[in-house]
Amino acid sequence: MKSQYSAPRLYEIAFDMNRKAEVEFLVHCFRRYARRRVSRVLDIACGTGPHLIRLADRGFRMSGLDLSRENIEFLCRRLAAKGQAGELVVGDMTDFRLRHPVDAAICMQDSQGHLLTNAQLLAHLRAVARAVKRGGLYIFDRYMASSWTNPARSWSWSRRRGGLIVRASFSALNDVNPVTQVFRERMLLEAIENGTRRVYRQSHLSRMVFPQELRAMIDLAGGFEFVEWFFGFKPHQILERSKHPLIMVVVLRKK
Numbered sequence: 542m543k544s545q546y547s548a549p550r551l552y553e554i555a556f557d558m559n560r561k562a563e564v565e566f567l568v569h570c571f572r573r574y575a576r577r578r579v580s581r582v583l584d585i586a587c588g589t590g591p592h593l594i595r596l597a598d599r600g601f602r603m604s605g606l607d608l609s610r611e612n613i614e615f616l617c618r619r620l621a622a623k624g625q626a627g628e629l630v631v632g633d634m635t636d637f638r639l640r641h642p643v644d645a646a647i648c649m650q651d652s653q654g655h656l657l658t659n660a661q662l663l664a665h666l667r668a669v670a671r672a673v674k675r676g677g678l679y680i681f682d683r684y685m686a687s688s689w690t691n692p693a694r695s696w697s698w699s700r701r702r703g704g705l706i707v708r709a710s711f712s713a714l715n716d717v718n719p720v721t722q723v724f725r726e727r728m729l730l731e732a733i734e735n736g737t738r739r740v741y742r743q744s745h746l747s748r749m750v751f752p753q754e755l756r757a758m759i760d761l762a763g764g765f766e767f768v769e770w771f772f773g774f775k776p777h778q779i780l781e782r783s784k785h786p787l788i789m790v791v792v793l794r795k796k
């Protein structure tokens with residue numbers, strides 16, 4: 542069946558890594574930092590829904606937004622197969638409005654990297670601030686400039702699900718522009734099943750921001766107060782305690 546080999550399915554298998562621990566941490570943050578009960582959550586750039594599905598399993602009422610219609614349709618089918626529902630929307634994270642405001646928003650796997658200019662990042666923060674209720678949270682992760690040289694720029698791994706093997710290669714930091722902080726990411730997914738091989742290639746631009754630059758943008762956007770940031774998905778991993786953080790996980794609260 543062709544849909545079995547579609548790119549969202551391959552992506553979902555290849556990148557099903559630390560998702561369980563990430564969701565655990567998100568739920569911890571909802572309880573620890575929100576000034577309201579978190580029940581309704583928006584997953585921004587939800588992709589194939591690794592976090593959205595797990596949060597729905599835990600009883601949160603989920604909304605999802607992604608620019609890719611293919612991803613949203615894939616996720617609709619995943620939710621329906623589990624007898625669950627969610628408000629899933631094809632849309633742009635720099636300019637969206639929800640039917641129902643949420644108690645928390647998340648944006649995972651450095652999806653904000655798709656925002657290639659300060660203007661886009663500002664528009665995004667303002668759009669999220671409109672969608673989150675007062676006292677609610679916005680939590681997202683970003684790669685850090687300290688990961689520009691270490692670890693290496695490309696990774697390869699493989700995963701098996703049933704009779705399907707997915708081999709993935711991912712490379713970041715190609716053609717880094719030191720002024721715009723924009724670079725190219727390349728991904729290759731190879732699916733092998735029943736002796737058939739299919740290859741899916743994707744390439745897109747991404748941008749890194751520096752922590753203090755991000756803080757300034759958050760202040761400039763208005764709407765959110767900074768709460769805390771982490772270098773991983775554990776409560777004790779406060780960003781300042783790491784000498785070589787590869788990611789920052791940022792928690793903001795709606796004013």
Ligand SMILES: C[S@@+](CC[C@H](N)C(=O)[O-])C[C@H]1O[C@@H](n2cnc3c(N)ncnc32)[C@H](O)[C@@H]1O
Nearest residue numbers: 586587588607608609632633634649650652655
């Ligand atoms: C790295 S994937 C992450 C997906 C998911 N959050 C995860 O953790 O697996 C980035 C996602 O951002 C989406 N995306 C890119 N630009 C976007 C935009 N302007 N608005 C909304 N989604 C966007 C892509 O379609 C893709 O699904």
